[in-house]
Amino acid sequence: MAINGLSKMAATALLLVLAIVPAALAVTYTVGDASQWDSGVDYTTWVKGKTFRVGDTLEFKYGPTHSVNEVNKAGYDSCGGTPIDTHSGGDTTIDLEKVGTQYFICPTPGHCASGMKLAVTVVAASSGTPAAPTPPSTTPGTPSTPGSPPAAGTPGTPASGSTSPPPPKASGASKGVMSYVLVGVSMVLGYGLWL
Numbered sequence: 001m002a003i004n005g006l007s008k009m010a011a012t013a014l015l016l017v018l019a020i021v022p023a024a025l026a027v028t029y030t031v032g033d034a035s036q037w038d039s040g041v042d043y044t045t046w047v048k049g050k051t052f053r054v055g056d057t058l059e060f061k062y063g064p065t066h067s068v069n070e071v072n073k074a075g076y077d078s079c080g081g082t083p084i085d086t087h088s089g090g091d092t093t094i095d096l097e098k099v100g101t102q103y104f105i106c107p108t109p110g111h112c113a114s115g116m117k118l119a120v121t122v123v124a125a126s127s128g129t130p131a132a133p134t135p136p137s138t139t140p141g142t143p144s145t146p147g148s149p150p151a152a153g154t155p156g157t158p159a160s161g162s163t164s165p166p167p168p169k170a171s172g173a174s175k176g177v178m179s180y181v182l183v184g185v186s187m188v189l190g191y192g193l194w195l
Contacts, residue, residue, distance in 0.1 A: 025126070026055040028093075031118060037062040039111055043118040052096055054125040060092040060104075066116070068092050069107045076103035076119060079112035096122045 029050065035041045037060040052058075060068045067088040075081030086107075087094075096102065099122055106116040 026057065027053070028057040028059055030059045030061060036060075037066055037068065037106070037116070039066075039106075039114055039116055042115065044115075047118070047120060052120050052122045054096055054099060054122060056096045056122075058094045058096065058104075058120065060087070060094070062090055062092075062106075064090070065108055066106050066111065067108065068094075069105050070094070071103050071105055073101070073103060076105060076117055079105055079117065080107075083107070096120070098122065099124055 029052070031037050032041045032043065032046055062068070067086065069075075069083035069087070070085040071081055071083050075083065094102075094104075101119055101121045104118040104120070105112040108116075
């Protein structure tokens with residue numbers, strides 16, 4: 001009898017893991033982070049260092065003077081054209097479902113031309129954990145001769161007065177992942193206690 005209950009619990013745990021893991025690996029990005037989808041935000045800089053994967057979600061939060069149009073490359077470059085899709089209402093979520101670059105603009109006159117546009121390159125979903133962003137490359141300093149101290153500014157010898165760069169701002173990318181894990185663990189433990 002104990003083996004039957006144990007196998008039921010193991011099967012339930014396996015099903016929960018299979019249901020939760022894909023959701024835990026998907027990431028929701030709040031476009032613009034705390035600045036959201038608004039004028040005056042540099043979305044080209046916002047995208048840098050982020051890896052968008054199939055299954056991730058973009059969340060656009062914006063005020064009543066803005067909206068979101070998904071456009072093609074020509075529409076992105078010209079800040080116009082026929083939109084692929086239009087969104088309004090202040091809170092728009094867009095699931096990234098295919099590999100390639102997706103383009104978004106604010107169609108309010110003058111907003112896109114002022115920089116309120118976003119190009120997101122989506123890569124295939126990974127089977128493992130998301131990779132850490134790659135740090136920007138730097139040009140190495142002048143090589144030193146053997147027996148002499150390394151030149152200032154070369155890797156391994158910080159220039160005088162320099163400090164390490166600040167840590168990156170939180171991107172809101174992991175929002176919701178912990179709740180999936182907590183729900184799954186609670187269900188498994190609750191089911192185990194119920195038996």
